[in-house]
Amino acid sequence: MTLVLVEVEDGAGNGAISEMSREALTFARRIAVPLDALVVGRAAAGVAGELGEYGVSRVYEASGSAFESYAPAAWAAAVVAASEASGDAGKAVLAAGTPRGSEVLAHVACRLGVSMAANVVAVENEEPFTVSRQVLGGAALEEMRLDDATVVLTVAGHTTEAQPAGTAVTCQVQPLDVAVSEQDLAARVVRVEPGEADASGNLKSAKVVVGAGRGAGGPGGFDDLLELTELLGGSLGVSRVVTSLGWRPHHEQVGQTGNRISPDVYIPCGISGAIQHWAGCSSAKTILAINSDPDAPMVTKAHYAVIGDMHEVIPAVNAEIRRRRGA
Amino acid sequence: MDVLVCIKRVPDVAGSVALTEDSMDVDARHVGYAVSPHEECAIELAVQVAKATDGAATVLTVGDEDAVEQLRDALAVGCGAAVLIEVEPRRYGPTDVAAAIADVVRDHEAQGRSYGLVLLGNDAADTGDFQVGVRLAYELGRPVVTGAATVEAAGESLVARVEAPEGAAVFEAPVPAVVTVMEGGVEPRYPSIPGRMKAKRVQIETVTPAREPVGSGRVRLHLPPVPPSQVEVLGKGAEAAPAMVDLLERLGVVR
Numbered sequence: 332m333t334l335v336l337v338e339v340e341d342g343a344g345n346g347a348i349s350e351m352s353r354e355a356l357t358f359a360r361r362i363a364v365p366l367d368a369l370v371v372g373r374a375a376a377g378v379a380g381e382l383g384e385y386g387v388s389r390v391y392e393a394s395g396s397a398f399e400s401y402a403p404a405a406w407a408a409a410v411v412a413a414s415e416a417s418g419d420a421g422k423a424v425l426a427a428g429t430p431r432g433s434e435v436l437a438h439v440a441c442r443l444g445v446s447m448a449a450n451v452v453a454v455e456n457e458e459p460f461t462v463s464r465q466v467l468g469g470a471a472l473e474e475m476r477l478d479d480a481t482v483v484l485t486v487a488g489h490t491t492e493a494q495p496a497g498t499a500v501t502c503q504v505q506p507l508d509v510a511v512s513e514q515d516l517a518a519r520v521v522r523v524e525p526g527e528a529d530a531s532g533n534l535k536s537a538k539v540v541v542g543a544g545r546g547a548g549g550p551g552g553f554d555d556l557l558e559l560t561e562l563l564g565g566s567l568g569v570s571r572v573v574t575s576l577g578w579r580p581h582h583e584q585v586g587q588t589g590n591r592i593s594p595d596v597y598i599p600c601g602i603s604g605a606i607q608h609w610a611g612c613s614s615a616k617t618i619l620a621i622n623s624d625p626d627a628p629m630v631t632k633a634h635y636a637v638i639g640d641m642h643e644v645i646p647a648v649n650a651e652i653r654r655r656r657g658a
Numbered sequence: 659m660d661v662l663v664c665i666k667r668v669p670d671v672a673g674s675v676a677l678t679e680d681s682m683d684v685d686a687r688h689v690g691y692a693v694s695p696h697e698e699c700a701i702e703l704a705v706q707v708a709k710a711t712d713g714a715a716t717v718l719t720v721g722d723e724d725a726v727e728q729l730r731d732a733l734a735v736g737c738g739a740a741v742l743i744e745v746e747p748r749r750y751g752p753t754d755v756a757a758a759i760a761d762v763v764r765d766h767e768a769q770g771r772s773y774g775l776v777l778l779g780n781d782a783a784d785t786g787d788f789q790v791g792v793r794l795a796y797e798l799g800r801p802v803v804t805g806a807a808t809v810e811a812a813g814e815s816l817v818a819r820v821e822a823p824e825g826a827a828v829f830e831a832p833v834p835a836v837v838t839v840m841e842g843g844v845e846p847r848y849p850s851i852p853g854r855m856k857a858k859r860v861q862i863e864t865v866t867p868a869r870e871p872v873g874s875g876r877v878r879l880h881l882p883p884v885p886p887s888q889v890e891v892l893g894k895g896a897e898a899a900p901a902m903v904d905l906l907e908r909l910g911v912v913r
Contacts, residue, residue: 401827403802403803403804404801404802428788430804430805430820430822433781433788433789433804434788434792434804434805437788437789437791437792437793437804438792438796440789440793441789441792441793441796442796446751446753446875447752447787447788447789448875449781449786449787449788449789450786450788461877463880464786465786466784466785466786466879467671467675467684467783467784467786468783468786469882470671470675470881470882471675471677471684471879471880471881471882472879472880472881472882473785473876473877473878473879474876474877474878474879474880475874475875475876475877476875476877477875478875485788514801517801517831517832518801518802518803518829518830518831518835519829519830519831520827520828520829521828521829521830522828523824523825523826523827523828524825524826524828525824525825538911539911562912563906563911563912564911565911571695574842575695577845581841581842581843582821582842584841584842587783588694588695588696588783588840588841588842589841589842595909595910595911596906596909596911605672605673606671606672606673606674606675607672617909619892619902619905619906620889625891628673630889631887631889632887632889633889634888634889634890635889635890635891635892635905636889636890636891636892637891637892637893637894637895637898637901637902638891638893638894638895638898639894639895639896639898640895643895643896644895644896644898644899644902646896647896647897647898647899648899648902648903650899651899651900651902651903652903652906652912655903655912
């Protein structure tokens with residue numbers, strides 16, 4: 332069976348399946364249906380209905396003291412136990428290409444003694460099993476063969492649109508016994524420290540992101556951008572140049588080594604559009620670039636552009652929004 | 659505590675990507691090479707942890723002889739020794755790289771150099787396998803934390819912070835351990851002139867792996883199609899502001 336490790340986000344009631352896990356479930360249906368799923372460290376009953384809509388007929392639930400705080404190896408033990416319980420024919424284990432999904436499946440691949448393909452975007456061939464996956468932050472794709480008895484892969488974020496199955500199935504919750512050794516708990520989370528509230532807001536889930544690059548000119552060059560961010564109710568995201576020059580904190584960075592965003596609207600200002608930045612923002616539905624260089628990659632890849640100095644354009648835009656609001 | 663930091667020489671691509679004629683590699687003839695931002699931070703953390711614990715930092719890479727350039731860069735910012743596991747990189751997949759590093763760690767241990775901490779980047783900038791650190795940990799039978807922004811030694815254990823939007827997850831693990839690093843927790847230092855001079859004089863240990871590689875499973879690389887530019891230019895300079903706000907209204911983000 333095809334097994335998907337599902338990440339559940341806190342939310343109303345018993346939580347909801349994360350967007351990227353829903354994408355992974357959608358992708359998994361291309362390999363085989365019906366699906367099995369695994370939820371670790373919390374009750375699966377709250378998401379069983381939603382899992383059924385995505386074609387999952389059985390969800391394993393691994394709970395108990397071993398899963399109270401996150402220990403990647405313990406989670407991997409749960410995945411291996413679920414995969415064994417799920418039956419042998421056409422085995423595949425999938426997770427979303429999130430930090431946690433990638434980490435746990437790397438452990439799983441080691442435990443099973445098989446290869447792992449990270450950030451897969453497509454199945455190219457069933458026999459031999461061949462996938463395409465993102466390399467160079469998505470600037471190139473690699474066709475990769477997976478010749479092992481069990482296929483282990485993570486699904487690249489925002490490359491498959493999450494869609495419920497045509498026909499919903501009844502999803503049954505099955506508690507899973509997992510043998511977790513002391514060694515599996517050796518590296519574990521001992522506490523979680525809440526993040527500081529700042530202009531980056533919830534960058535990864537923001538509907539509007541205003542981006543800033545070298546064109547900001549210096550650490551004092553962000554006031555107008557922050558005002559626009561506030562007027563639009565969005566988040567600020569910056570290019571790597573900005574964080575490596577120390578103008579803004581690293582957690583605001585969008586790109587291959589920063590955040591991957593997928594807003595409805597992304598407004599990159601003074602960002603040239605190196606492939607490392609594009610890796611983090613290419614999933615935006617609409618891109619409106621502001622740049623003084625009409626040939627900058629960010630402009631040619633955008634849907635809309637304003638050609639000009641961001642320090643002239645943004646204050647005028649802010650004033651126009653305020654004027655229309657009658658403020 | 660002695661620290662080993664593992665880095666990878668990768669093409670320093672920023673603009674468009676070109677492939678070699680056989681489509682098996684990135685053609686880097688015109689772009690140069692670098693190590694990834696994650697690994698620059700891993701080097702910095704290796705130097706900091708070694709200094710704080712009266713140990714030494716050793717840098718290691720698996721690559722061809724040209725990768726000595728990246729080893730010297732790490733030596734120039736505070737690593738004291740360097741190891742080149744000399745291979746033909748395209749024949750080596752993540753399992754092979756982890757096995758080759760593990761063999762060196764065990765050999766050094768047999769010679770009396772034990773690494774309490776092995777650091778790597780979270781993922782290679784080119785192949786993006788997201789697994790070498792974990793595979794190395796399994797090879798060595800050690801605990802592993804991935805994606806850490808910072809790591810500190812605290813007696814017989816390590817404290818690693820993994821940053822996430824909802825806050826920082828603080829991991830503890832007993833030493834010896836493996837930790838993979840993500841950019842953002844430390845500022846990599848720049849090499850000084852004396853640092854560069856010293857780096858030139860360090861004798862680099864060169865090792866040839868004993869095991870035959872199993873490979874990466876790569877069939878070929880290809881480039882996603884680049885759609886023709888369809889950008890609609892709304893205008894120039896401040897005069898474009900009304901057109902831009904009209905668009906933002908149509909998109910429903912200005913009400």
